[in-house]
Amino acid sequence: MKLVLDPKEVTDCFFAETRLLGIMAPVKDYLFCWHLNNKLGIDFRINNDIEIQLTKKQRNYFFAVYEFPEHYTSVTHYLYNNQFDGEYLLPEFKHLDFIWLLKGDDVEDKSINELVRSIKDIRGVQLVTELTTEKIRNKEHLVF
Structure with missing residues (x-):
């Protein structure tokens, strides 16, 4: 049986x-993570084990993924770099530089709104918007 x-x-x-x-x-990405870590008191670290590799036009593209597991909860934060060498992890969102995924416990709207406000306060940030999975055509690119 197969x-x-x-x-x-x-x-x-x-x-x-x-x-x-x-x-x-x-x-x-490393500078953005440094700002996030310092401003928000978190500890994003690059995780090369879950780096996303896509092959397009007979070339490999590598998208860094940073990880931060929250203490005392089951929530883990992942920050994906959406660009590498002219290609996009999520081509439908070419205007976005990063995708932030919160995974684990159900994260409340209040927590998301506070996080969005905090990220917007960081120098260099031009836009922060919540995405719904329905809007993402290439969801499988985020799966590690």
Whole structure:
């Protein structure tokens, strides 16, 4: 008997209990994380084990993913770089530089609104908007 993995089911499962933010901040990812860590008191670290690799036009593209597990909750924050060498992780959102994924416990609207306000206060940030998974055509690109 051969088992076949259903990519849609895997993607739907991955996005259960998640919230997404799109961020326009034309700065280097490591610098943006440094600002986030200092301003918000968090500790984003690059996680090379979950780096996203896409192959387009017979070339490999690598999208960095930073990770921060919250203490005393099951929420983990992931910050994806949406651009690498002229390609986009989510081509439908070319105007966004970063995708922030909160995964784990159900994150309340109040917490999201506070987070959005805090991110907007960081120098270089031009836009922070909540994204719904329905609007993302290439959701599977975010699955690690």
